[in-house]
Amino acid sequence: MAETYFAVAPPGLERFLLSEITALGLEGKTEPGGVIFSGTRTDLLSANLRLRTASRVLARLGTSFYARDFTELRQRAGKLPWERFLQPGQAIELRVTCHKSKLMHTDAVARRIHEAIGDRLGSRPELAATLDEEPDGSVQSILVRLVDDLCTVSIDSSGELLYKRGYRLATAKAPLRETLAAALLMASGWDKVSPLIDPFCGSGTIPIEAALLAADVPPGLKRKFICENWQGMPSLNRQFDLNTNLPPILGSDRDAGAVKASLENGKRAGVSQWVSFSHQAVSAIEPPDNATGWIITNPPYGLRISEGKDLRNLYAQFGNVLRAKFPGWQVTVLCPDLALLGQAGLPWDTSMKWKTGGVQVFVARALVGG
Numbered sequence: 001m002a003e004t005y006f007a008v009a010p011p012g013l014e015r016f017l018l019s020e021i022t023a024l025g026l027e028g029k030t031e032p033g034g035v036i037f038s039g040t041r042t043d044l045l046s047a048n049l050r051l052r053t054a055s056r057v058l059a060r061l062g063t064s065f066y067a068r069d070f071t072e073l074r075q076r077a078g079k080l081p082w083e084r085f086l087q088p089g090q091a092i093e094l095r096v097t098c099h100k101s102k103l104m105h106t107d108a109v110a111r112r113i114h115e116a117i118g119d120r121l122g123s124r125p126e127l128a129a130t131l132d133e134e135p136d137g138s139v140q141s142i143l144v145r146l147v148d149d150l151c152t153v154s155i156d157s158s159g160e161l162l163y164k165r166g167y168r169l170a171t172a173k174a175p176l177r178e179t180l181a182a183a184l185l186m187a188s189g190w191d192k193v194s195p196l197i198d199p200f201c202g203s204g205t206i207p208i209e210a211a212l213l214a215a216d217v218p219p220g221l222k223r224k225f226i227c228e229n230w231q232g233m234p235s236l237n238r239q240f241d242l243n244t245n246l247p248p249i250l251g252s253d254r255d256a257g258a259v260k261a262s263l264e265n266g267k268r269a270g271v272s273q274w275v276s277f278s279h280q281a282v283s284a285i286e287p288p289d290n291a292t293g294w295i296i297t298n299p300p301y302g303l304r305i306s307e308g309k310d311l312r313n314l315y316a317q318f319g320n321v322l323r324a325k326f327p328g329w330q331v332t333v334l335c336p337d338l339a340l341l342g343q344a345g346l347p348w349d350t351s352m353k354w355k356t357g358g359v360q361v362f363v364a365r366a367l368v369g370g
């Protein structure tokens with residue numbers, strides 16, 4: 001039976017998510033903040049397992065309905081097929097947003113929805129005391145949106161957010177979300193057969209995601225999804241065809257602790273055989289085998305003003321190293337600061353912008369010596 005799903009991604013990443021959903025053989029349509037698609041529960045499991053750029057996947061509960069007073073809300077919400085999603089004893093949390101609607105009191109809406117679930121199931125599920133910004137997968141999150149009196153109810157199928165692949169336990173300073181690292185790789189146009197270098201690798205997220213991508217390893221292989229507990233769920237097929245023919249993938253950082261974290265994370269992700277991490281400053285990086293390839297990275301930014309001069313020097317040095325040693329290489333840098341990027345003196349294309357944690361970041365791309 002086909003259901004409607006919505007894969008969520010940070011603004012700006014929707015088109016990468018759409019191409020991933022299309023590659024799964026599903027038809028999707030971008031909307032601000034994600035991609036809507038329809039599919040079976042097997043497709044839902046596969047989306048959770050395989051999508052690299054989605055932060056979570058929601059399932060729509062039935063169809064949207066009008067609710068202009070609380071009686072109507074409880075009656076209509078009580079007709080939704082809750083039993084297809086909630087197990088007896090499963091604790092829930094209700095996230096309610098209301099815009100331009102007669103019902104604007106989110107706590108009162110949540111109360112009626114909770115009562116409606118009880119009407120349908122015969123008993124009310126336990127309500128989690130507080131809303132957790134970083135869900136741990138133990139509580140089933142339900143999202144209720146009222147816009148112009150039209151109520152849409154969705155249920156989270158992922159549990160822990162999908163950027164939590166399960167391999168990054170060791171972190172260095174300012175780690176990049178795995179979903180953003182995957183999107184950065186896609187935005188760079190990396191062909192998966194040429195060498196890739198991240199000279200500011202921190203905890204190793206970009207090289208590790210690059211190896212998972214090129215080896216075709218599903219990013220969610222090592223974790224569980226809350227929808228695996230839903231009523232009548234098929235079992236998740238974790239089989240995949242591994243590609244072992246990978247180019248050199250190199251990460252380096254001047255911080256020894258960061259390199260140690262990268263090595264540990266790479267081991268946990270199962271990619272150690274494909275990724276090399278080394279302890280060195282950006283000035284020491286060298287292209288492997290005189291080949292050309294991609295530099296994809298997330299250098300430091302946004303430090304205290306007093307350190308701004310050091311950062312400007314660092315970006316200028318980065319540009320010098322690239323021009324001296326990497327002519328013909330493609331460079332992609334994630335950075336919110338155009339003035340810093342300017343210091344590198346490369347012919348940046350900064351037309352691509354994303355929003356992450358409310359902050360705008362540029363995906364700056366250039367061909368060295370181009």
Ligand SMILES: C[S@@+](CC[C@H](N)C(=O)[O-])C[C@H]1O[C@@H](n2cnc3c(N)ncnc32)[C@H](O)[C@@H]1O
Pocket residue numbers: 172173174175176177199200201202203204205206252253254255258280281282283298299300301314
């Ligand atoms: C924003 S963090 C990178 C985060 C990384 N993408 C991750 O997911 O963990 C920037 C990194 O650049 C490193 N760094 C700063 N100056 C450097 C230099 N001159 N050479 C090499 N690495 C440097 C820092 O140690 C830090 O780990």
